[in-house]
Amino acid sequence: xxxxxxxxxxxxxxxxVRTREALGSADEIEVLVDNKTARENVSRFASNKGCAVxxxxxxxxxxxxxxxxxxxGEQTREPGEETRNVIILSSELMGPDxxxxxxxxxxxxxxxxxxxxxxxxxxxxxxxxxxxLEGEDTAEALANLACLGVDVLxxxxxxxxxxxxxxxxxxxxxxxxxIVETMLMATNxxxx
Amino acid sequence: MLRLLPLDESREEILVGLETPDDAGIFLLDHKLGLVQTVxxxxxxxxxxFRFGQIASANALSDxxxxxxxxxxxxxxxxxxxxxxxxxxxxxxxxxxEKIREAGATLLGGHTVDDEEPKYGLAVTGRVDPDKxxxxxxxxxxxxxxxxxxxxxxxxxxxxxxxxxxxxDMDAAVAGMAELNRDASRSxxxxxxxxxxxxxxxxxxxHIMNMLPEHGLACRVYPERLPLYPRTREMxxxxxxxxxxxxxxxxxxxxxxxxNKIETFYMDILFDPQTSGGLLIALxxxxxxxxxKELGRSEQPEVIGEFFESSARLIEVVK
Numbered sequence: 001x002x003x004x005x006x007x008x009x010x011x012x013x014x015x016x017v018r019t020r021e022a023l024g025s026a027d028e029i030e031v032l033v034d035n036k037t038a039r040e041n042v043s044r045f046a047s048n049k050g051c052a053v054x055x056x057x058x059x060x061x062x063x064x065x066x067x068x069x070x071x072x073g074e075q076t077r078e079p080g081e082e083t084r085n086v087i088i089l090s091s092e093l094m095g096p097d098x099x100x101x102x103x104x105x106x107x108x109x110x111x112x113x114x115x116x117x118x119x120x121x122x123x124x125x126x127x128x129x130x131x132x133l134e135g136e137d138t139a140e141a142l143a144n145l146a147c148l149g150v151d152v153l154x155x156x157x158x159x160x161x162x163x164x165x166x167x168x169x170x171x172x173x174x175x176x177x178x179i180v181e182t183m184l185m186a187t188n189x190x191x192x
Numbered sequence: 193m194l195r196l197l198p199l200d201e202s203r204e205e206i207l208v209g210l211e212t213p214d215d216a217g218i219f220l221l222d223h224k225l226g227l228v229q230t231v232x233x234x235x236x237x238x239x240x241x242f243r244f245g246q247i248a249s250a251n252a253l254s255d256x257x258x259x260x261x262x263x264x265x266x267x268x269x270x271x272x273x274x275x276x277x278x279x280x281x282x283x284x285x286x287x288x289x290e291k292i293r294e295a296g297a298t299l300l301g302g303h304t305v306d307d308e309e310p311k312y313g314l315a316v317t318g319r320v321d322p323d324k325x326x327x328x329x330x331x332x333x334x335x336x337x338x339x340x341x342x343x344x345x346x347x348x349x350x351x352x353x354x355x356x357x358x359x360x361d362m363d364a365a366v367a368g369m370a371e372l373n374r375d376a377s378r379s380x381x382x383x384x385x386x387x388x389x390x391x392x393x394x395x396x397x398x399h400i401m402n403m404l405p406e407h408g409l410a411c412r413v414y415p416e417r418l419p420l421y422p423r424t425r426e427m428x429x430x431x432x433x434x435x436x437x438x439x440x441x442x443x444x445x446x447x448x449x450x451x452n453k454i455e456t457f458y459m460d461i462l463f464d465p466q467t468s469g470g471l472l473i474a475l476x477x478x479x480x481x482x483x484x485k486e487l488g489r490s491e492q493p494e495v496i497g498e499f500f501e502s503s504a505r506l507i508e509v510v511k
Contacts, residue, residue, distance in 0.1 A: 013354030016431045037435040044456075045431030156446045173446035175506065181452060 002028040008061055012037050016045045019066070023049065027068040034061040039147070042066075057147045085119040086186035089128035092138075094192055105131065108192070109141035118150045121182050124171065125155035128192075129162065134169040142170035153178060208259070213328050213402035215258040215389055218320060226320040230255035233269045233313020237349040237467055238366055239359055241280045245287025245312060246370035251392070251468035252314035253295050257377035258390040258471060260326035261318035263295045268302025271311035284312050295372055326380060328402045330387035331474035333501040337403075337411060338483065340376040340493045341368050341470025343396060343461055344424030346434045351427040365421040369468040376471045376493075379486035383479045391469030395440045397462040399472055400497075400507055401447060410502035413509050415458035417494050428460045436465035444507075451510035458509065474499065 003026040007015035015031065015038040022029045023046070033039050039062045043053045046066045056063040093101025094108055109131075112118070122145065124132055131138040132154050146152045152171030159165040159173065183189065194210055207226055208218040216230035232252040236244045249266075256263045268288065272281050281304075292299050297316070331337075348365050351357045359366075373390060380388050391399045396418070400411050440463040450459060470493070475483055484492045 012435055013350050013356070013432055017354045017356075035435070037433070037438045040438065041431035041433055043431070044429065044433075048429045048431070172442070175446060175449060175504070177449035177504075177506070177508070181450075185452060 002026065002030050002065070005029055005031045007038060007042070008032050008034040010038070011035075012041050016041050019045060023051070023066070023068070029066050031064040031066060032061055033064065039064065055147045055149065057144050062147060083120060084185055084187045086121050086123060086182055086189040087119045088123045088125075088189060088191040089131060090125055090191060091127045092130040093127075105192075106138055106141070109138050109145070113141055113144045113148065118145065118148055120186070121151040121153055122171070123153045123155075123174075123179055123182055125158050125179065129154050129158040129164070132170045133164055133167045135167075136169070139169040146171060153182065155179065207322060207325065208327065213389075215255040215328070216261070216318075218259065218261075218322075218325060220322055223322065226261075226322045226325065228256050228259050228261035228318040228320045229316070231269065231313070231315040233271075233311050234467070235309055235311050237345070237369075238352070238362065241283035242287040243366050243370065245284040245289075246291050247287075247366065247468050248284075248312045249288035249291035249314055250370050250372050252316050253291065253297070254373045254390045254392075254468060254471075256316055256318035257373040258326065258388055259318075259320060260324055260377060260381050260388065261320035263292075263297035263316050263318040265300045265317045266292045266297050267300055267315045268304075269311075269313050269315060270302060270304040271307035271309070272304060273308055273310065274306060276310065281310075284310070288312065288314065291370065291372065295374060324381055326377070326385060326388035328387060328389040329405055331403055331409065331499045332386065333409065333499055334477065335386055335474045335499045336477055336480055336495045337400070337413075337497040337499065338473045338475060338480075338493050339391070339396070339419065339470050339496045340373065340473070341371065341391075342419040342421045342424075343391070343464060343466060343469070344421040344427075345369055345467045345469070346395075346437060346464040347424050347427050347432050347460070348421060349467070350434045351423075351430070351432040354432060356427060356430060356432055357423060361423055362421075368421060371468075373471050375487060376473070379483050380471065380473045380475075382486045383475060383483035385473045385475050385479070385483070387474040389472050391466045391472055393436065393465045395437065395463040395465050396472075397444050397448065397507055398440050399469075401444060401505075403472065403474060404505045406505060407503065408501060409499055410504065410506045410508060411497055411499050413462070413497035413507060414511070415454060415462070415509055416511065417496050418458070418461060419494055419496075420461065424461065425457055428457050428464075433460055434465060437463045440465060447506045449506050449508045451508070454509055454511070462507075462509065
């Protein structure tokens with residue numbers, strides 16, 4: 001049974017201060033935080049201490065499971081050379097049939113959330129950006145992947161084209177410069 | 193927010209108003225004299241009341257300097273709980289007054305209200321030569337970008353709140369925040385700077401963005417050249433980023449282009465909100481020597497980037 005630090009409702013730097021106290025007396029702790037700032041700061045602190053961090057999204061908060069002195073840190077924006085897998089989503093459908101394609105895409109993203117290892121980045125462009133909009137259940141899966149350390153890039157030009165920039169619910173707005181960089185840096189990539 | 197107001201900006205005396213992302217407003221009194229006005233106040237970022245007063249005062253005065261003006265008069269703005277004792281308030285005001293005097297300005301008065309958390313700052317009025325106004329916009333492709341103070345005050349003050357560092361560890365940053373941007377402003381004017389603004393709450397990236405017009409110009413920043421206060425990097429790695437850094441990042445991320453292998457730390461420091469930061473000055477390459485000569489510091493501020501022509505308005509961060 002690991003020690004639980006409930007840092008919900010606290011603003012930075014308090015969640016990090018509590019995490020530091022707890023890590024002093026336990027090897028495995030769980031930290032509950034309810035905002036993105038605390039999630040990133042606590043992850044950064046623990047990774048820097050050589051701990052492994054796993055993030056689980058609960059309803060209304062994040063559960064950060066921190067285990068001491070593990071070999072692998074949190075998956076971050078700068079992983080090792082061999083792990084830069086990129087998945088490109090250029091459509092909201094998986095395959096040509098519309099009805100089947102919608103179901104498959106939803107399952108694909110949900111399954112990815114459950115998988116053992118995660119891609120470095122997901123790149124959404126053209127109609128693929130529609131997956132990340134408010135109200136889509138795929139947006140929830142994408143937000144989960146983002147919490148798990150996957151960098152979800154959403155093409156800003158495409159959001160503007162479809163006039164949906166305000167509705168973006170998952171991932172971060174990106175640009176062609178970064179998309180090109182991502183593809184050039186990728187060790188493996190798959191286009192859906 | 194200002195869009196909700198029935199503003200009348202049509203008066204021809206308004207040289208700098210609300211439409212541009214400038215640091216202070218300018219009202220033309222006659223063809224040779226412009227009035228520069230600004231106001232800024234905030235909660236303590238260090239425990240020492242005198243030093244907080246100095247910082248808040250230097251921060252408010254900075255907006256006048258960022259426009260190329262000279263401060264003339266200041267009014268105190270104070271929120272203070274009577275439970276904290278008048279000694280502390282006196283020290284805050286003394287710190288503030290010291291900086292007003294250093295700026296060559298005069299304190300004319302002020303106003304205090306009872307409030308749970310202390311806040312202090314100034315409303316400042318200055319004068320400016322209408323032909324020598326420094327604005328945020330005005331850089332052209334090829335111009336160099338100079339930053340006159342180190343970065344890291346948001347990260348360090350968060351670390352101070354969390355007791356990760358002691359106030360003494362922040363000495364360099366406190367001295368930096370309390371420093372007037374007067375000499376930097378004068379040197380920028382003397383060297384014929386094309387644009388200028390100061391770095392505050394939107395962080396380095398946010399204020400560089402204010403120097404870019406809607407179309408045609410972008411800025412390239414060299415992260416390893418960014419000047420930093422001591423311990424900033426260590427504290428960022430320890431998770432001491434203020435919430436404002438993440439807000440700035442979310443707001444700007446679509447306009448940022450990070451090159452290959454830029455470390456996470458540099459993505460953080462670009463968005464760290466600054467208190468009483470330095471001036472960002474756009475200079476033609478052949479004006480740099482004149483600027484350095486005017487400023488005459490033993491350690492001259494670094495050229496941290498350059499402007500270039502680009503259809504997209506963005507900040508490129510490359511090694």
